[in-house]
Amino acid sequence: MGWTEGCGGTQGCPMTDTAAPRPSGSRPDASSPAPSWHARPAAREWRCPPPPAEVRAFHNSLPEYAPTPLTEAPSLAAELGVGRVFVKDESARLGLPAFKALGAYWAVHRVLARQPSGAPLELVTATDGNHGRAVARIARRLGQRAHVFVSHGVHPGAAAAIEGEGARVTRVRGSYDQAVRAAADAVRAAGSVLVQDTAWEGYEEVPAWIVEGYSTLFAEVDAQLAAAGAGSPHLVAVPVGVGSLAQAAVTHYRSRDGRGPALLAVEPTAAAPALASLVRGEPLPVTTEETVMAGLNCGTVSRLAWPVLRQGLDAALTVTDADALAAALDLGVLGVSSGPCGAAALAGVRAALTGAAAPARREDLAVGPHAMVVLLNTEGREANPHGA
Ligand SMILES: Cc1ncc(COP(=O)(O)O)c(C=O)c1O
Numbered sequence: 214m215g216w217t218e219g220c221g222g223t224q225g226c227p228m229t230d231t232a233a234p235r236p237s238g239s240r241p242d243a244s245s246p247a248p249s250w251h252a253r254p255a256a257r258e259w260r261c262p263p264p265p266a267e268v269r270a271f272h273n274s275l276p277e278y279a280p281t282p283l284t285e286a287p288s289l290a291a292e293l294g295v296g297r298v299f300v301k302d303e304s305a306r307l308g309l310p311a312f313k314a315l316g317a318y319w320a321v322h323r324v325l326a327r328q329p330s331g332a333p334l335e336l337v338t339a340t341d342g343n344h345g346r347a348v349a350r351i352a353r354r355l356g357q358r359a360h361v362f363v364s365h366g367v368h369p370g371a372a373a374a375i376e377g378e379g380a381r382v383t384r385v386r387g388s389y390d391q392a393v394r395a396a397a398d399a400v401r402a403a404g405s406v407l408v409q410d411t412a413w414e415g416y417e418e419v420p421a422w423i424v425e426g427y428s429t430l431f432a433e434v435d436a437q438l439a440a441a442g443a444g445s446p447h448l449v450a451v452p453v454g455v456g457s458l459a460q461a462a463v464t465h466y467r468s469r470d471g472r473g474p475a476l477l478a479v480e481p482t483a484a485a486p487a488l489a490s491l492v493r494g495e496p497l498p499v500t501t502e503e504t505v506m507a508g509l510n511c512g513t514v515s516r517l518a519w520p521v522l523r524q525g526l527d528a529a530l531t532v533t534d535a536d537a538l539a540a541a542l543d544l545g546v547l548g549v550s551s552g553p554c555g556a557a558a559l560a561g562v563r564a565a566l567t568g569a570a571a572p573a574r575r576e577d578l579a580v581g582p583h584a585m586v587v588l589l590n591t592e593g594r595e596a597n598p599h600g601a
Pocket residue numbers: 311312313341342343344410452453454455456457458459508509511554555591592
């Protein structure tokens with residue numbers, strides 16, 4: 214395993230200011246306390262084009278593919294004062310403990326499809342855990358090499374798992390945004406390609422494929438709810454890092470006829486660029502702090518995600534590490550393996566639907582006592598074994 218300082222300064226860095234995300238050094242409007250809730254009920258009326266249909270067929274063709282479980286949790290419905298709660302359990306997705314392989318595999322498939330020579334490739338990426346492991350796994354499976362830049366704060370077990378996939382791992386002494394810059398800088402040689410799950414100006418094609426790949430998760434939820442006779446959800450809670458998964462959620466639910474669910478973005482209080490940007494009304498990178506929600510520890514919203522989230526997200530809030538860890542334990546008791554990033558969805562819905570502010574927030578989300586809620590449990594405990 215190698216080490217690098219990353220590329221956090223503005224001097225001597227080969228990337229331009231409009232390229233890979235750069236730590237801003239500025240908290241969101243440090244002069245006033247950051248609000249912890251943002252709502253835009255008009256988002257449910259917004260519409261966008263659907264994701265491409267061929268993604269599902271691609272995932273279906275993978276030998277290890279199977280839909281992940283959608284587990285009903287009546288005790289959570291009672292606690293939250295809603296009709297039904299379902300947990301989409303991504304703790305075992307394509308043989309990995311998080312949803313990320315859906316995007317990485319589809320993107321790598323598209324990258325390789327346009328390689329004329331079939332010559333070996335090095336797949337380069339930065340990660341705060343799960344995406345890097347997915348890239349490393351698919352590289353090994355396809356006989357390619359992977360070089361993964363792992364940001365500070367990723368659980369040692371998660372970093373070791375990436376190495377265990379046969380990838381070359383470089384630990385970055387810095388944030389996720391710095392790791393992204395280090396990875397982008399490393400893609401210089403021919404035969405080396407960046408497979409990053411966040412977009413910036415001039416780097417949008419691969420992240421768009423990654424977002425497309427996530428569409429399978431939502432298509433599965435539709436089919437599973439229909440099979441359960443449950444109808445359409447009223448609220449879907451999505452853990453947010455750079456916002457690509459939330460972009461996929463908005464794209465799925467806002468590209469259909471009829472009034473879709475309210476979509477709730479949940480970020481750690483230590484790293485909440487989506488909330489800061491939504492409040493400001495323009496992209497606003499933030500300085501991140503330590504959080505057990507390592508996969509959500511990102512300082513900059515993806516350039517592709519931002520316009521979609523701004524228009525199509527109903528609400529955003531933040532949760533603390535303690536709330537996420539408690540939610541992970543509670544999901545574990547219900548038989549759903551959950552790491553703190555995955556459990557952020559439950560922690561976020563608890564914050565939105567219970568407590569003193571709940572009546573107004575329920576109104577913002579149009580969530581009544583009979584509402585059906587879907588929580589995206591995006592990682593299992595093995596992915597990010599904090600508190601284990
Ligand atoms: C477990 C988990 N949940 C949610 C997310 C958030 O996805 P995104 O960065 O696309 O917002 C990540 C990102 O790495 C993750 O690892």
